[in-house]
Amino acid sequence: MARWQPGTRERLQETALQLFGTQGYDATTVAEIARDAQVTERTFFRHFADKREVLFAGQSDFLGLFTHPIEQAPADAAPFELVRGALLASGDFFDAEKRPFSRARQAVIDQNPALQERELGKLATLKIHLGALLVARGVTEPTATIAAETAVTLFHLSFQQWIAADEDRSFRAVATERLAALQDFVHPTR
Amino acid sequence: MARWQPGTRERLQETALQLFGTQGYDATTVAEIARDAQVTERTFFRHFADKREVLFAGQSDFLGLFTHPIEQAPADAAPFELVRGALLASGDFFDAEKRPFSRARQAVIDQNPALQERELGKLATLKIHLGALLVARGVTEPTATIAAETAVTLFHLSFQQWIAADEDRSFRAVATERLAALQDFVHPTR
DNA sequence: GTCTATAGTGCGATAGAC
């Protein structure tokens, strides 16, 4: 008999999301999650640095989705085109099938300020990576940082709208709308 | 003899910043701050919801600085002009005299991810207030949210540069540079 | 895998301001 079951990490994440959804985040203890997932509290904290992290671990795979199109772009591409390309490409990850899960996860996050702060922290990490990538491509400051901030902000706003209750358009369609709104905001056509 | 001295809140904030600066945030306990400020631990938590908050409480006065110029602007002002006005006006608060204090406070925040997350949370609150204000002025979505996000992001980036070690220009000068960089990023002149 | 420090909560009692 195996000493431990495979997929402990994933089991903890699923168990946590389900408990958070039914009981609320604060009302769910780490001990409870661990018990339901058949491990000890100590094991939970070996997989996740803190209680909040169980909801966010694993989405760093998604960093590559954002940076890959930028790395592949022609060397003379303008920063705004790099951002546009990365934003639209990131939408491929968020297909219709993932929308229910994303909504359930976000519903938990939206109910707890501490989780909202962690979400912002993760986005800030993405901004820093993206800014460094743009600098490596020769974009100068302060443009590189502004471009990175703008890209991640547009991603976040697009994502929020994509999972809104009454939204059924694709991520790409929502993101395109926000890109246009930014351009019109900065340089109004009339 | 009085049971309690006036200005407990401010005393706790000053004591905390000093201890954080010398010992580090994690190495300083709430009990220690309370002892130095001549109150009990319980009193600390009556003034501040959590340990981090002692570094952030009080800066909500600064919200008005941001929103006031927008409320005063002519009804037909374009969103970008509202943002520009608010950003430059907020700079009046950050005069040369405040720079050393701001640098000391930020040095503590920069050393601790939990404090960085709280800072992002505070900025997110400002974004929400600002977005609601723009909507109340008749700006439609998604432009209102994009304008609010952009305004607060430009503020944050300007502030970060303003307190950089080698920076001696005024907040206004730094912010103006970032406004120009955004415009050039979104619609390059060449 | 166990043990412990710290953060943070709940509640009743108390002291002074009004």
Place this chain on the structure above:
DNA sequence: GTCTATCGCACTATAGAC
């Protein structure tokens, strides 16, 4: 008398140290 700031203490959960 009411209101508010403080104290004091018991308590739980997180998180890190050993």
